[in-house]
Amino acid sequence: MKCRVCGQEACIGLRAYNTALCADDFIFFLEKRVSTTIRKYHLIDAGDTPIVAVSGGKDSLSVWHILNRLGYPADGIYVDLGIGDYSRTSLVKITQMAEKLQRKVYVLHVRDIFEKGIDEVARAIRRVPCSACGMVKRYVMNKICIDRGYNVLITGHNLDDEAAALLGNLLYWKDEYLWKKSPSLESKDGHLSKKVKPLFLCSEREMAAYAVLSGIDYIYEECPFSVDAKSLEYKGILNKLEESSPGTKLQFIKGYLKKIKTGKEEKRDMAYCETCGYPCYGDKCNMCRLLERFHIEKGMDFDEYGGSSLDSNQTMVT
Amino acid sequence: MCYEKAVKVELEGKIYDVEKPMQVSRLLQQFSLSRETHLVVVNNRLVTEDHRLEKDDQIKLIRVVSGG
Ligand code: SF4
Ligand SMILES: [Zn+2]
Ligand SMILES: [Zn+2]
Numbered sequence: 001m002k003c004r005v006c007g008q009e010a011c012i013g014l015r016a017y018n019t020a021l022c023a024d025d026f027i028f029f030l031e032k033r034v035s036t037t038i039r040k041y042h043l044i045d046a047g048d049t050p051i052v053a054v055s056g057g058k059d060s061l062s063v064w065h066i067l068n069r070l071g072y073p074a075d076g077i078y079v080d081l082g083i084g085d086y087s088r089t090s091l092v093k094i095t096q097m098a099e100k101l102q103r104k105v106y107v108l109h110v111r112d113i114f115e116k117g118i119d120e121v122a123r124a125i126r127r128v129p130c131s132a133c134g135m136v137k138r139y140v141m142n143k144i145c146i147d148r149g150y151n152v153l154i155t156g157h158n159l160d161d162e163a164a165a166l167l168g169n170l171l172y173w174k175d176e177y178l179w180k181k182s183p184s185l186e187s188k189d190g191h192l193s194k195k196v197k198p199l200f201l202c203s204e205r206e207m208a209a210y211a212v213l214s215g216i217d218y219i220y221e222e223c224p225f226s227v228d229a230k231s232l233e234y235k236g237i238l239n240k241l242e243e244s245s246p247g248t249k250l251q252f253i254k255g256y257l258k259k260i261k262t263g264k265e266e267k268r269d270m271a272y273c274e275t276c277g278y279p280c281y282g283d284k285c286n287m288c289r290l291l292e293r294f295h296i297e298k299g300m301d302f303d304e305y306g307g308s309s310l311d312s313n314q315t316m317v318t
Numbered sequence: 319m320c321y322e323k324a325v326k327v328e329l330e331g332k333i334y335d336v337e338k339p340m341q342v343s344r345l346l347q348q349f350s351l352s353r354e355t356h357l358v359v360v361n362n363r364l365v366t367e368d369h370r371l372e373k374d375d376q377i378k379l380i381r382v383v384s385g386g
Contacts, residue, residue, distance in 0.1 A: 001366040011364040020366060057384060160383070208357055208382035212364055226385035235383050239354040
């Protein structure tokens with residue numbers, strides 16, 4: 001196959017776009033799509049201070065890389081779950097990227113707070129690791145934004161993640177989640193930061209290709225607790241459809257985006273945690289309950305690695 | 319043509335030998351993998367499905383799907 005742009009040997013065929021591209025032209029093509037997505041859906045506006053939730057995987061490291069290349073200076077935040085080699089290797093890949101981008105990355109070590117890894121924390125409160133993990137991550141991500149003045153939290157969710165979640169929500173008509181999959185979730189009352197997904201129109205295959213072609217060294221292994229067999233099953237089914245009808249996943253998500261405007265936002269009164277001020281649905285947020293359960297009184301400290309801090313003088317080129 | 323038995327393929331940390339040089343699409347079929355879920359890197363270069371593998375090529379199959 002030849003590159004549609006320059007005629008040289010192509011390195012990737014993109015059947016959803018009926019095209020094939022060489023390395024340089026593919027990188028340009030993908031970064032342009034992310035840039036257009038950011039502007040079209042107002043994910044990051046002039047004056048915003050974005051921070052990327054990084055895990056060490058291909059998507060989060062790539063979105064961090066792309067944003068900085070597109071002229072959106074962004075720092076990173078990583079929650080070290082304390083899961084042996086997996087967490088250690090992830091941290092290495094993340095600090096390498098921070099160095100490469102000359103950006104700062106904040107790291108919260110779960111073991112520094114609880115003196116145990118997230119799996120043991122979960123066991124102590126009779127939850128599965130992913131449930132405790134999700135709760136801690138949500139809290140920490142929000143806290144870093146509020147404490148350190150970042151107003152947009154970027155995540156690396158890609159087209160396949162979104163399509164798989166949408167399929168799951170549709171199959172079981174999970175009304176409460178169905179309309180909450182917008183690429184941009186607005187902030188609430190200054191207590192919850194805005195969350196955006198600049199990769200939601202980029203497939204997992206494109207993101208892996210981008211990482212390989214850009215020399216992004218990501219962690220290939222999965223978190224040992226990622227046994228979400230359902231989401232992998234949905235991804236498999238969607239990829240079978242994609243194989244026979246290229247562009248299916250993109251149509252699925254684009255159709256959803258058109259309909260989402262009509263989705264009604266459910267109003268639920270938000271209360272604030274009396275200990276930390278984090279939004280919650282009782283007197284105390286889950287994180288403060290968890291800390292109490294382990295008799296932990298010390299505050300949450302972030303380690304900071306590398307790079308310069310967010311420089312407000314740096315101009316954003318969009 | 320057994321003397322051509324020199325195509326080594328790496329997948330998930332394991333090395334496999336492949337009978338003879340062939341097209342990338344054929345290789346994916348042999349491993350029962352879809353082009354949607356795996357990328358093929360030959361001698362450190364990402365290649366398309368119509369690329370022809372040669373003797374002594376270093377081949378790596380990269381899974382693109384991640385869970386969760
Ligand atoms: S798989 Fe579960 S425990 Fe592992 S990072 Fe994901 S949510 Fe956390
Ligand atoms: Zn080209
Ligand atoms: Zn609280």
